[in-house]
Amino acid sequence: MKRLVVLISGSGSNLQAILDYLAQGTCPAQVTAVISNKSDAYGLERARNAGIPTFSLSHKDFSSREAFDAELMTLIDSQHPDLVILAGFMRILTPEFTRHYSGRLFNIHPSLLPKYKGLNTHQRAIEAGDKLHGATVHFVTEELDGGPLIVQGQLDINPEDNPDSLAQRVHILEHQIYPMAIDWYCCDRLTLSPDGTVLLDNASLPSTGHIHRSS
Numbered sequence: 001m002k003r004l005v006v007l008i009s010g011s012g013s014n015l016q017a018i019l020d021y022l023a024q025g026t027c028p029a030q031v032t033a034v035i036s037n038k039s040d041a042y043g044l045e046r047a048r049n050a051g052i053p054t055f056s057l058s059h060k061d062f063s064s065r066e067a068f069d070a071e072l073m074t075l076i077d078s079q080h081p082d083l084v085i086l087a088g089f090m091r092i093l094t095p096e097f098t099r100h101y102s103g104r105l106f107n108i109h110p111s112l113l114p115k116y117k118g119l120n121t122h123q124r125a126i127e128a129g130d131k132l133h134g135a136t137v138h139f140v141t142e143e144l145d146g147g148p149l150i151v152q153g154q155l156d157i158n159p160e161d162n163p164d165s166l167a168q169r170v171h172i173l174e175h176q177i178y179p180m181a182i183d184w185y186c187c188d189r190l191t192l193s194p195d196g197t198v199l200l201d202n203a204s205l206p207s208t209g210h211i212h213r214s215s
């Protein structure tokens with residue numbers, strides 16, 4: 001049974017999708033802790049409702065990003081995780097942190113990386129006049145949103161879309177692809193090779209990762 005630790009900062013709908021997926025009992029994994037840098041994150045309520053231990057660690061209580069990350073690593077390592085999952089965790093992590101969890105640290109990003117790294121992705125895609133948008137699950141490295149891609153969910157941007165409507169449709173995709181990527185990892189089908197190649201069932205994935213098209 002793989003041990004998962006999930007880091008959040010907000011609503012936790014991706015956390016909920018992961019919990020709902022694991023509740024089906026087909027994936028050999030359990031979430032052993034949920035950690036938030038925001039004590040009022042609704043995702044903490046979702047975790048409590050599921051009977052999962054929760055912790056909040058405010059970055060405002062630390063003198064530096066390094067000090068915060070060091071305490072966060074101590075807390076995470078006390079859980080002995082096989083995989084650390086960023087699910088709307090809104091802090092840039094230090095190189096020490098990303099090196100320590102290299103190959104076992106996932107993030108979900110609301111764009112088709114490498115397009116639109118950083119924040120405000122939906123607005124930027126609409127303003128650019130893009131026809132295609134979506135979300136990406138990737139391994140986390142020191143480079144912000146630059147880690148090797150695992151899976152992308154794609155959808156069409158509609159003419160009537162605004163950032164909020166697009167975010168809602170991207171969320172649906174996220175709730176499909178995050179459990180997919182976690183399942184692959186927990187079933188020992190997904191690995192990150194030393195040269196940064198992502199392997200699924202020992203076959204190299206394309207640079208975009210696996211493509212999942214919204215039905």
Ligand SMILES: Nc1nc2c(c(=O)[nH]1)N[C@@H](CN(C=O)c1ccc(C(=O)N[C@@H](CCC(=O)O)C(=O)O)cc1)CN2
Nearest residue numbers: 089090091092093107109118140141142143144145146
């Ligand atoms: N070293 C890395 N850290 C993080 C990565 C990564 O790939 N490498 N992914 C991000 C997740 N993320 C987008 O997917 C992201 C999160 C936060 C920010 C950001 O600018 N954060 C600010 C604070 C913003 C806020 O509090 O609202 C900051 O940390 O100063 C950009 C992208 C997680 N970390």
Ligand SMILES: NCC(=O)N[C@@H]1O[C@H](COP(=O)([O-])[O-])[C@@H](O)[C@H]1O
Nearest residue numbers: 010011012013014087088108109110
């Ligand atoms: N750059 C990181 C980022 O923007 N992540 C995004 O935050 C949202 C969290 O939603 P949730 O709290 O409902 O899972 C998700 O849409 C995720 O892609």
